[in-house]
Amino acid sequence: MALQRSMARLCRREMGGSMWRASSIANNYSQKGCGMATAVPPVTQSSTGAKGPTAMVFLNMGGPSTTDEVGDFLSRLFADGDLIPLGRLQSYLGPLISRRRTPKIQKQYAEIGGGSPIRKWSEYQCEEMCKILDKISPETAPHKPYVAFRYAAPLTEEMYTKLLDDGFGGGRAGRAVAFTQYPQYSCSTTGSSLNELWKWRNRLETKRGNGGVEPTGTIQWSVIDRWPTHAGLVEAFAQNIEAQLKTYPEERRKDVVLLFSAHSLPMSVVNRGDPYPAEVAATVHAVMQRLKFSNPYRLCWQSQVGPSAWLGAQTSHTVENYVKRGQTDLLLVPIAFTSDHIETLYELDQEVIKDANSPGVKRAESLNGNPVFIQGLADLAAEHLRSNETCSLQMTLRCQGCTSDRCLYQKKFFAGPQYSHLVR
Numbered sequence: 187m188a189l190q191r192s193m194a195r196l197c198r199r200e201m202g203g204s205m206w207r208a209s210s211i212a213n214n215y216s217q218k219g220c221g222m223a224t225a226v227p228p229v230t231q232s233s234t235g236a237k238g239p240t241a242m243v244f245l246n247m248g249g250p251s252t253t254d255e256v257g258d259f260l261s262r263l264f265a266d267g268d269l270i271p272l273g274r275l276q277s278y279l280g281p282l283i284s285r286r287r288t289p290k291i292q293k294q295y296a297e298i299g300g301g302s303p304i305r306k307w308s309e310y311q312c313e314e315m316c317k318i319l320d321k322i323s324p325e326t327a328p329h330k331p332y333v334a335f336r337y338a339a340p341l342t343e344e345m346y347t348k349l350l351d352d353g354f355g356g357g358r359a360g361r362a363v364a365f366t367q368y369p370q371y372s373c374s375t376t377g378s379s380l381n382e383l384w385k386w387r388n389r390l391e392t393k394r395g396n397g398g399v400e401p402t403g404t405i406q407w408s409v410i411d412r413w414p415t416h417a418g419l420v421e422a423f424a425q426n427i428e429a430q431l432k433t434y435p436e437e438r439r440k441d442v443v444l445l446f447s448a449h450s451l452p453m454s455v456v457n458r459g460d461p462y463p464a465e466v467a468a469t470v471h472a473v474m475q476r477l478k479f480s481n482p483y484r485l486c487w488q489s490q491v492g493p494s495a496w497l498g499a500q501t502s503h504t505v506e507n508y509v510k511r512g513q514t515d516l517l518l519v520p521i522a523f524t525s526d527h528i529e530t531l532y533e534l535d536q537e538v539i540k541d542a543n544s545p546g547v548k549r550a551e552s553l554n555g556n557p558v559f560i561q562g563l564a565d566l567a568a569e570h571l572r573s574n575e576t577c578s579l580q581m582t583l584r585c586q587g588c589t590s591d592r593c594l595y596q597k598k599f600f601a602g603p604q605y606s607h608l609v610r
Contacts, residue, residue: 240326241354241362241405242319242567243345244312245379248335249302249527253292255338260284260291262337268378270491271454283492291528298531305340307525307554308333308367311563314555318564319571326361326571334364334383342382346390349405355391357403364409364600365567367524369419370448370469371412372462373585374455377593380409384596409577409600410570414465415472418562423469423521424476425558426550430517431481433548442515442546443482445504446470448522449529450487453495459586463497469521485521488538489529502538505547515546524559526552576602582609 250259264270264280272279295301312331319329330352334345354360364383366376391404413419431439448466456463470485486504490496501518508516518538520530530552539547553559582605584593598606 237325237361238327238329239354239360240319240329240571241332241349241352241360242312242316242329243332243334243349243362243364243383244308244367245334245364245376245383246304246308246336246367246524247375247379248308248338249304250295250338251301251305253295253300255301256292256295257284257288259338260288266336266378268381269374271452294528294532294536297536298528302338302527303531304525304527305333305335305338308335310555311367311525311560314560315563315567318561319567322564323568323571329567334379336379336382342379343386343390346383346386350390355403355405357401359403360405362405362407363567363570364407364411365563366409366411368522369412369416369524370414370462370465370522371580372451372455373458373460373588373593374451374462376411377596380411380600381592381596383407384599387599407600408570408575408602409581410566411577411581411600412465413566414469416562416566418559418565419469420472420476422553422556422559422562423473423519423550426553426556427473427477427517427519430548430550434515434546438515440481442517443484443508443513444474444517444519445501446473446483446485446519446521447488447501447534448485448520449489450496450498450500453497456497458588461580461585466522473519473521481517488533501534502541505538505542509542509544509547514542514544516542516544516548518547518549520549520552524553526554576600576604579605579608581605584610 247263248259250256261281261284264272264284265276267276270280309331312333316329316331320327323329332345332349333340334342336342340348349362350356354362364380366379368375368379371377387405387407392401427444431442434442446466446469451460451462467485470483474483484504486499486501487497488501490500505516505518508514518534520534523530530549534549539549577600581597582601584590584597588594594609597609601609
């Protein structure tokens with residue numbers, strides 16, 4: 187009992203601080219010592235803090251919840267030139283590709299349970315994070331959870347309409363934080379989601395959606411646009427890796443190769459100057475530092491689509507080649523995903539690992555409902571709310587080869603008065 191009381195005091199003290207070191211998280215935010223992700227009851231909109239209420243909006247790609255939604259999901263995905271640039275033929279090639287791929291992708295979703303679990307996990311993570319925020323950032327409470335997916339329900343338009351229905355904006359102002367659930371920034375992912383959010387903000391809250399009258403009392407947005415080396419993220423990944431390494435015989439454990447796998451990008455996007463590859467590599471290095479470089483490791487890339495050049499080496503080829511060379515103890519780590527979805531449950535589990543046909547090829551668990559991860563989300567959000575910054579300095583920079591006016595004006599909007607003059 188004395189130990190439990192000591193841990194409880196430690197949890198309360200740590201949550202009151204503005205930062206926490208990665209080296210201490212394993213002890214202070216372990217599942218046994220501080221289960222803050224589920225202990226706090228939900229708040230109601232009627233309770234208000236000095237600066238609340240605050241809408242916390244999780245941005246992500248999303249996924250079809252049923253096989254019937256696959257066609258619409260793919261249609262939106264292949265219509266997005268930020269994610270899959272097809273040039274001037276996008277409006278023709280996008281629908282053609284999506285129609286041809288729909289039956290195949292429907293079968294894949296059927297094999298992982300009939301749909302993607304990403305909505306379930308996103309809503310759970312956001313709700314649990316908001317419960318913690320109500321305790322550690324009472325001045326911005328209540329924190330209301332929202333999810334906005336780019337290609338599946340709930341779409342950005344649906345989320346924005348719900349914000350307005352819930353009393354944000356529409357002359358009543360209110361604060362909202364767009365919290366990307368892509369830890370590493372890419373114009374294809376976070377950039378695309380912010381473009382969509384900016385578009386619907388303009389349609390629903392500005393002159394275009396207000397009879398030509400300059401609006402007042404619109405939602406005041408800020409953005410958590412990247413967090414590749416945040417301590418909570420790093421610790422959650424490290425603990426999942428350590429847990430899976432324990433399933434290998436002790437005498438072979440230190441020789442297991444860690445293969446960090448992230449969604450690839452077209453080389454046309456990489457060569458334009460997209461920061462994603464560097465930020466993914468930063469996450470990998472931070473996790474390996476936390477693990478004290480205990481194992482050999484490599485970074486590889488998955489989910490390429492189409493015949494054009496994509497960033498490699500491919501995860502599937504990497505596993506195949508290592509197994510052929512006799513290196514059969516391989517641990518896959520989905521380093522750019524915050525929950526399970528088609529890329530982990532089907533592509534890695536049902537294709538890469540199954541095709542390897544080796545019991546030593548395994549995957550680390552995804553973050554999903556990991557309480558260390560959710561505590562990290564809350565700490566990151568609390569730091570952002572206290573900072574009063576609209577975005578990171580990195581977001582003010584466009585890619586070196588960017589020529590998109592949409593990107594320019596979206597960045598100027600989310601940078602706000604504080605940083606908009608830096609956006610060029």
